[in-house]
Amino acid sequence: MTQAIEEPWGISVFGSGTVRAEPSLARVRPAVDVLEPSPELAFQRAGEAVTRLREVLRRHGVPDASVSGSRLGLSSEYGPHDGGRTLLGYRCQASYTVETEALDGLELLIADVVGAGAHRIDGVEFDVRDRPALLDEARRRAVAAARRKAQVYAEAADARLGPVLHIQDVESEPVAAFRVARSGGVPGALAPGAVEVSARVVLGFSLRH
Missing domain, CATH: 3.30.70.2970 (Protein of unknown function (DUF541), domain 2)
Known part of the structure; x- marks a missing residue:
């Protein structure tokens, strides 16, 4: 079964990015x-x-x-x-x-x-105190991941990637994930894991032949 593309205009790809930092x-x-x-x-x-x-x-x-x-x-x-x-x-x-x-x-x-x-x-x-800075970096990584994916698709289709036509933030309020790890030497001792901040985005590119 094939799915028709109702409004062909280019390529739309999803990208995600994650930044890890030591908690403060x-x-x-x-x-x-x-x-x-x-x-x-x-x-x-x-x-x-x-x-x-x-x-x-x-x-x-x-x-x-x-x-x-x-x-x-x-x-x-x-x-x-x-x-x-x-x-x-x-x-x-x-x-x-x-x-x-x-x-x-x-x-x-x-x-x-x-x-x-x-x-x-x-x-x-x-x-972390400066979570907005981590979120900015996660968004940059999400855009970079989407661009890499789009480039692969374009090359496989014998096309060239054009400029960005559309940017969609998948989550308007990305949430930081907290991980608590237990340290290896002392039973029951708390050791903070990395704080993870993630962002996701959908980019739309035009295609050139």
Whole structure:
């Protein structure tokens, strides 16, 4: 089965480019999560944990401006009991995002945060400060890859590649991919992998004979 080209005008090709870089910062997402028999006690215990958390972060040199978080939230917690449900207590939660450039001390920071009262770590992400520059380079590589592909097609068809007639950004907001690798010597030790930024593009060229 053949597919007809409705509007033949040249050649359209897809290209992708990826740039990898060593991370320059990390984002840690600790959360406070307490369950107590009364709302007052739940707020009190959660507030105490948040205060200890802030103190630990300051000792690690993390300024308040690098910590973003949610307000304390309160909800009733129920569990099954004899075919019905019974009130287990009141759950108070708050989550935070902590940004730090001290990657060498990241494991100690996480351990101290948990010791101060964070009940879980929802995630650890690595990033770079100058991501727009990486994205620009990824776009250049995507264009270069598309041009190479178009050149091969043109030569195979006994034609010459003309100027670019059309550029289409496949993803208007390319997303950085974060990879966390575990280091080889110490069990459970965090070692950041490369931060990858990718871009994709479709180029349209005219053809000359």
